[in-house]
Amino acid sequence: MQTSLVAMKKVFSTSGVIFVLSLFLYSHTSFAAKFANQFCEFEIPPQWQCNLEGAEWVCQSSDPSKKKDAIIILAAKLKGDQDSLDQYLAYLKKAKAFTSIAGKPVKSESKYAKTVQLSQHPWVDSLHLDSEIPGFYTRYLATIKKDIGVLVTYSINKDKYRLYLNDFETMVKTLKVFRKTGGLNAGSKDSNLFKNTIIPQHISEGTVFPGAEPEDDEYEEEGTKKKSDGFPLWLLLVAGGAVAFIIVKKRQG
Numbered sequence: 001m002q003t004s005l006v007a008m009k010k011v012f013s014t015s016g017v018i019f020v021l022s023l024f025l026y027s028h029t030s031f032a033a034k035f036a037n038q039f040c041e042f043e044i045p046p047q048w049q050c051n052l053e054g055a056e057w058v059c060q061s062s063d064p065s066k067k068k069d070a071i072i073i074l075a076a077k078l079k080g081d082q083d084s085l086d087q088y089l090a091y092l093k094k095a096k097a098f099t100s101i102a103g104k105p106v107k108s109e110s111k112y113a114k115t116v117q118l119s120q121h122p123w124v125d126s127l128h129l130d131s132e133i134p135g136f137y138t139r140y141l142a143t144i145k146k147d148i149g150v151l152v153t154y155s156i157n158k159d160k161y162r163l164y165l166n167d168f169e170t171m172v173k174t175l176k177v178f179r180k181t182g183g184l185n186a187g188s189k190d191s192n193l194f195k196n197t198i199i200p201q202h203i204s205e206g207t208v209f210p211g212a213e214p215e216d217d218e219y220e221e222e223g224t225k226k227k228s229d230g231f232p233l234w235l236l237l238v239a240g241g242a243v244a245f246i247i248v249k250k251r252q253g
Helices: 002-029 085-093 157-175 231-253
Strands: 034-036 041-042 048-053 054-063 071-077 097-099 104-109 109-118 121-129 137-146 149-156
Touching: 041 149, 054 109, 071 157, 071 231, 085 109, 085 121, 149 157, 149 231
Parallel strands: none
Antiparallel strands: 034 041, 048 054, 054 071, 071 149, 097 104, 109 121, 121 137, 137 149
């Protein structure tokens, strides 16, 4: 009987280790897909794909039921007098006004604009509501690399913002910029980087989503996302598995 109990403890201890390791590996491989073009790369969620649409790269989910939830637009231009991090920051601090496809005037709300370091490179990071598509949040990441200016925009339906927040944070953290030699789909020196990076009309016509306003306390005063009051489910599972493993090991001792 004692031998059977010892054997069972060994099985459970081994299972606990495998369980914790599997969760760890899952959390690090769920973003295994990587997109790269001539000037940047980042990890994208499973079932996402990126295509060149005119002068811009457009990334969306290949799942028809999720394709209208979020979109990524990437563009580059040759560096001109109007291209610097300070000028990008000043531009993104202001509200953006435009006319929607439906012909209605739209004015964005700037949630924050700041400079950040991503993969040891400086970027301007900003979040707006209603700046590209009515009813969508758009996060802007703009930088300079050698002779080009680069802009990446992440737009999410505000009703689905919380669902995609972790996905987009992962994409931002893995974003890298470079300047490959050879051909480059880039705007001219005299063009405006932000006006160049627009959602193609045939895509935006099928992407506009009306939605409810987010909770008022969703952002801190400086515009950063508030931390969740609870722990993610996967973290609780990992912690539970680790505690169970420690208890079993102590009993064996």
